[in-house]
Amino acid sequence: MGGFENFLFSFFNLKVMATYLPLIAQGLGLTIVLALLIVVSGLALGLGLAMLRACGIRPLNWLIIFTVDLFRALPPLVIIVLLFFGLPAMGLGMSSFAATWLSLTLVLMAFAEEIYWAGITAVPKGQWEAARSTGLGFFQTLRLVVLPQALRITIPPLTNRTIAITKGTALGSVVGVAEILGASQSAMSFSANPSPLTLGAIAYLVLFIPVVALGRWVETRFAWKR
Amino acid sequence: MTSPAPSPSRGAPAPGLGRPIVDARGLWKRYGPLAVLKGVDLSVAERELVFIIGPSGSGKSTLLRCLNRLEEPDDGSIHVDGIELLSPRTDINAARRRIGMVFQSFNLYPHMTARQNVMLALRKVLRQDRAQAEAVAARALERVGLAERMDHFPAQLSGGQQQRVAIARAIALEPRVMLFDEPTSALDPELVGGVLNVMRELRQDGMTMVVVSHEMAFARAAADRVVFMADGEKLEEGPPAQIFGEPRHERTRAFIRQIDRH
Ligand SMILES: Nc1ncnc2c1ncn2[C@@H]1O[C@H](COP(=O)(O)OP(=O)(O)OP(=O)(O)O)[C@@H](O)[C@H]1O
Ligand SMILES: [Mg+2]
Numbered sequence: 292m293g294g295f296e297n298f299l300f301s302f303f304n305l306k307v308m309a310t311y312l313p314l315i316a317q318g319l320g321l322t323i324v325l326a327l328l329i330v331v332s333g334l335a336l337g338l339g340l341a342m343l344r345a346c347g348i349r350p351l352n353w354l355i356i357f358t359v360d361l362f363r364a365l366p367p368l369v370i371i372v373l374l375f376f377g378l379p380a381m382g383l384g385m386s387s388f389a390a391t392w393l394s395l396t397l398v399l400m401a402f403a404e405e406i407y408w409a410g411i412t413a414v415p416k417g418q419w420e421a422a423r424s425t426g427l428g429f430f431q432t433l434r435l436v437v438l439p440q441a442l443r444i445t446i447p448p449l450t451n452r453t454i455a456i457t458k459g460t461a462l463g464s465v466v467g468v469a470e471i472l473g474a475s476q477s478a479m480s481f482s483a484n485p486s487p488l489t490l491g492a493i494a495y496l497v498l499f500i501p502v503v504a505l506g507r508w509v510e511t512r513f514a515w516k517r
Numbered sequence: 518m519t520s521p522a523p524s525p526s527r528g529a530p531a532p533g534l535g536r537p538i539v540d541a542r543g544l545w546k547r548y549g550p551l552a553v554l555k556g557v558d559l560s561v562a563e564r565e566l567v568f569i570i571g572p573s574g575s576g577k578s579t580l581l582r583c584l585n586r587l588e589e590p591d592d593g594s595i596h597v598d599g600i601e602l603l604s605p606r607t608d609i610n611a612a613r614r615r616i617g618m619v620f621q622s623f624n625l626y627p628h629m630t631a632r633q634n635v636m637l638a639l640r641k642v643l644r645q646d647r648a649q650a651e652a653v654a655a656r657a658l659e660r661v662g663l664a665e666r667m668d669h670f671p672a673q674l675s676g677g678q679q680q681r682v683a684i685a686r687a688i689a690l691e692p693r694v695m696l697f698d699e700p701t702s703a704l705d706p707e708l709v710g711g712v713l714n715v716m717r718e719l720r721q722d723g724m725t726m727v728v729v730s731h732e733m734a735f736a737r738a739a740a741d742r743v744v745f746m747a748d749g750e751k752l753e754e755g756p757p758a759q760i761f762g763e764p765r766h767e768r769t770r771a772f773i774r775q776i777d778r779h
Contacts, residue, residue: 420587421624421683425638425690426614435637439628 304486311478311487318474319494321388325470326457326498328392333399334453340400341407345433355404362401367459370394375466391463399456406448410441450506454499471495537596538563538694538725539584544593546579546749553579554590555749559727561694566726568736568757571746572772577729580746581696584727585616598693614642617687621699623679625671631658631682632667635689643690657689658682661715677708681715694725701732733776737761745769 344355362370375390385393414437422432464473475491539561546554553576561567569577582588584595586602586609595602600612625634635654639645645653658667661681671679680700687695697716701709713735720726720739730736736743736757743760745752745768752766764770 415622415624417620417622417624418626421618421620421626421686422637423610424585424587424613424616424618425686426610426612426642427638428610431641435641436626440626443628 301485302489304482304484307478307482307484307486308490311474311482312490314478315471315474315487315490315494318469318471318491319498321468321474322460322470322494322498325388325392325460325463325468329395329399329457329460330453332392333396333456334403334449336396336400337403338407340404341411342433342438344404344408345411345437346429359401359404362397363405365398367394367398367456368462368465370397371462371466387463387466387468390466391460391468395456395459395462398459399453402452402456403449406445406452407441410443410445411437413444414440446506446510450503450509454502454506457502458495458499471498536563537561538565538598539727540596541580541584542594544580544583544595545591546576546583546588547591553749554583556593557746557749557751559584559744559751561725561727563725564723565741566720566728566739568740568743569727569729569746570731570733570736570743570760570772570776571752575746576749577746578698581618581698581727581729584694584696585613585618587618610642614638614690615693617684617690617692617695619680619683619687619695619697619700621702623671623676623683623703625679625682625686627671630668630670631663631674631685634671634682635686638686638690653689654685657685660688660718661685662711675708676704677711680704680712684712684715684719688719688724694727695719697726697728697730699729699731701730731776733761733773745772747772 340355340359344352371391371394374385374394375387378385378390411433418436418440419432422436423429427435460468460470461472463470464476467473469477471491471494475487475494478487478490479485537560539559541557541559544554544557544559545552557576557580559567559580569580571577579588583590584597584602586595590603593603597612598615600615601607602609602612625631626637629637632651632654635657636650639650639653640647643650655664655667658664661684663678663681663685666674666678666682669678671682674682680703684695684700700716701712704712709732713732716726716728716735717739728736728740740757742754743757744754745760745764745766747768753760753764753769760769761773764773
């Protein structure tokens with residue numbers, strides 16, 4: 292066999308691919324579920340923390356900043372391993388799926404909080420003053436006047452960060468989650484051929500190209516004339 | 518109209534006007550070691566237009582912003598329309614809907630059209646239903662001459678139009694008093710007239726107004742009383758003819774000379 296044929300046999304082995312397609316499709320499904328759970332809970336928690344921080348209660352803000360810095364500093368894999376192998380030692384067992392979900396949720400929460408917070412502080416003080424002077428309360432002003440403006444400028448960095456972190460679902464393979472990478476690796480060892488990895492890569496593209504496109508679409512939708 | 522109440526001893530409104538709508542006494546405000554307001558009194562009668570002038574940093578904005586508690590005074594008392602503004606029992610949001618404020622930088626909500634800008638507080642503070650809020654907002658925008666521009670976003674409006682939307686946003690709530698902090702200072706000269714016209718009409722309709730501004734011609738023509746502030750104190754006050762014609766203090770005279778030269 293020549294080098295090119297060798298390459299085709301190793302990475303584009305159609306027979307192997309056909310055999311393990313269902314397994315990797317399952318992995319894709321699991322990745323989607325995991326990613327959606329992480330995105331929803333991470334972004335919601337991050338927004339919640341940023342709104343809490345906007346209240347300006349000193350000790351609470353220190354706690355928020357500490358938490359956020361902690362989860363931004365730790366490598367996500369370390370958090371996953373700590374939760375999966377560390378917590379059972381403390382009598383708090385957790386499935387590999389739950390450990391991966393919680394870890395990446397906390398990481399996304401931390402990064403998202405910082406992005407939301409930057410967005411909130413970028414809204415001019417005059418917007419708060421104008422709204423409050425008409426009798427709107429603090430939370431009404433935050434929700435109706437400040438957040439819509441803050442969210443708009445946060446969408447590009449938030450989209451990038453969200454994509455980066457949801458790609459971290461691949462880390463779940465380390466603790467045995469059968470998401471795309473985990474499924475591909477299993478398939479690779481069953482078949483003794485790396486073609487399933489190609490399938491896995493394609494599965495990631497199928498998943499994330501639409502996400503990137505969605506990010507773009509949301510970006511234009513939220514734009515208003517300045 | 519209500520019968521005139523006995524006017525307070527200091528900072529008294531001009532005679533012949535209604536009862537005091539704003540009554541601030543002994544206002545102190547410090548930023549660290551710097552005292553920005555040093556026991557200022559200000560009383561404004563119903564339908565009165567009070568003009569506040571003074572050098573930069575003299576505390577004009579701070580005084581104005583205390584009157585709706587955007588700034589928290591360290592000491593003193595403020596009554597607006599009978600409400601004790603600084604009392605911890607006062608619902609400040611309820612009080613603020615009686616006090617309209619217009620800012621130098623307009624501060625329109627950029628993500629909302631002119632009409633939505635006006636409607637927001639009508640809906641969320643006065644709890645009007647959509648149809649009612651739309652009608653009230655349309656009327657307010659008509660009053661400031663912007664009936665045609667209701668569905669424009671702030672970025673599609675000139676500075677003067679934006680400021681008129683900001684005025685509409687405030688008057689739609691039917692406040693008892695309107696506070697203006699340098700409403701024309703950010704405008705190109707040719708746009709100032711439109712805003713001043715709206716303010717003149719408001720005054721003719723009997724709105725009580727406190728105006729911080731350098732528009733001396735407008736003060737001469739429209740103000741009932743001019744207050745001159747310097748270094749956190751009210752140095753003198755009186756009818757425009759007196760303050761501009763024969764000021765008692767040298768500082769007032771120097772300030773007016775300097776402004777008139779421009
Ligand atoms: N948040 C703040 N912190 C510290 N100092 C402040 C603050 N706000 C205002 N000051 C100071 O208080 C003083 C009075 O400010 P203020 O804005 O009331 O003046 P002003 O008369 O409105 O001046 P201008 O004509 O320039 O608008 C100034 O010396 C200003 O630097
Ligand atoms: Mg000022």
